Amino acid sequence: MNRIFSGVQPTGNLHLGNYLGAIRNWVALQKDYECIFCIVDLHALTLPQDPDALRRHTREVAAAYIASGIDEKRTIIFNQSMVGAHAELAWLLSCLTPIGWLNRMTQFKEKAGKERDMAGLGLYAYPVLMAADILLYKATHVPVGEDQKQHLELSRDIAGAFNRHYGRDTFPLPEPQIFAASARVMSLRDGRRKMSKSDASDYSRINLSDDPELIALKIRRAKTDPERLPESPEGLEGRPEAENLIGIYSALAGISPEEGLKRFAGENFSVLKEALSELAIAQVGRVGGQMRRLLAEPGHIDGVLKEGAQRAAAIAFPILEDVKEICGLLRL
Numbered sequence: 001m002n003r004i005f006s007g008v009q010p011t012g013n014l015h016l017g018n019y020l021g022a023i024r025n026w027v028a029l030q031k032d033y034e035c036i037f038c039i040v041d042l043h044a045l046t047l048p049q050d051p052d053a054l055r056r057h058t059r060e061v062a063a064a065y066i067a068s069g070i071d072e073k074r075t076i077i078f079n080q081s082m083v084g085a086h087a088e089l090a091w092l093l094s095c096l097t098p099i100g101w102l103n104r105m106t107q108f109k110e111k112a113g114k115e116r117d118m119a120g121l122g123l124y125a126y127p128v129l130m131a132a133d134i135l136l137y138k139a140t141h142v143p144v145g146e147d148q149k150q151h152l153e154l155s156r157d158i159a160g161a162f163n164r165h166y167g168r169d170t171f172p173l174p175e176p177q178i179f180a181a182s183a184r185v186m187s188l189r190d191g192r193r194k195m196s197k198s199d200a201s202d203y204s205r206i207n208l209s210d211d212p213e214l215i216a217l218k219i220r221r222a223k224t225d226p227e228r229l230p231e232s233p234e235g236l237e238g239r240p241e242a243e244n245l246i247g248i249y250s251a252l253a254g255i256s257p258e259e260g261l262k263r264f265a266g267e268n269f270s271v272l273k274e275a276l277s278e279l280a281i282a283q284v285g286r287v288g289g290q291m292r293r294l295l296a297e298p299g300h301i302d303g304v305l306k307e308g309a310q311r312a313a314a315i316a317f318p319i320l321e322d323v324k325e326i327c328g329l330l331r332l
């Protein structure tokens, strides 16, 4: 059986990278897979959060899922902390994870910065919790953006370590699903950095909550280079801003980047920016408007999350029980 698990951290500022790199791709997958989409609130706690904001952002991510077309009847939507099995399995897996594997994680190095000794243990151990999220459901496929690739490789290694240690095929090795066209949406201010929730410059990303004027302004201000757009894909080499804007346009238009470039070959950036603005306003506007309508009725979202947590728990706890038994923990 094929089962998908993926998640987004409720850390605020959901942006076009989260939408194009992850959430939008999930919508089509619901047809062919049993899907579980989580709002990973325990992950958010790896960096300081304001408690009220965390609750608000959790509902916002749930609203973004539903507004983007995730069908809450067919698909399970829930927040991680409602199913205690995630944290329990994370502990069991952490006992089998060599520290050397965690030392390789580039995202920890980026997030911990220079004060590495002061970083929380949770931030360091975060990839083990992510592995637990996936393995708790024996998920076979995990659709994510490019930046999660290393964490997913670690999840596969941890699954393999467990299977080998106990001599059984308990966990399938989860396959990453990275959709090339939108796997890496870059900052609008610097084509070499990814679009990120934590970037201090508001002009670097388009948020799903932005209104049309703000989206248009951010795109007008997006960094470009002095040349016209090239005639062929090779001409995009060494021009990360041009490549990024063509990539975003193409992802929004649902065409390949080559096709997207053909539409603007030899043009000024202003022509591309105008077309991009129109598409972004239409799509982000639709999702953002629907999110606002959903958030005006938090009772509905809470109901979806509660039911989702019950459905998730019904899958997760029997698997956790089985794992505990395998580990030799006395079950009475």
Ligand code: TYM
Pocket (backbone or CB within 6 Å): 005, 006, 007, 008, 009, 010, 017, 018, 019, 020, 021, 022, 023, 040, 043, 129, 130, 133, 134, 142, 143, 144, 145, 146, 147, 148, 151, 182, 183, 184, 185, 186, 194, 195, 196
């Ligand atoms: P998070 O919350 O940082 O991002 C959520 C999803 O958005 C994708 N993404 C991007 N895609 C393209 N371009 C970008 N600029 C961009 N920025 C973010 C991410 O790749 C991700 O798919 N560790 C995960 C959450 C997580 C998870 C899991 C994911 C926890 N447990 C289990 C899958 C399976 C994270 O921090 O994502």
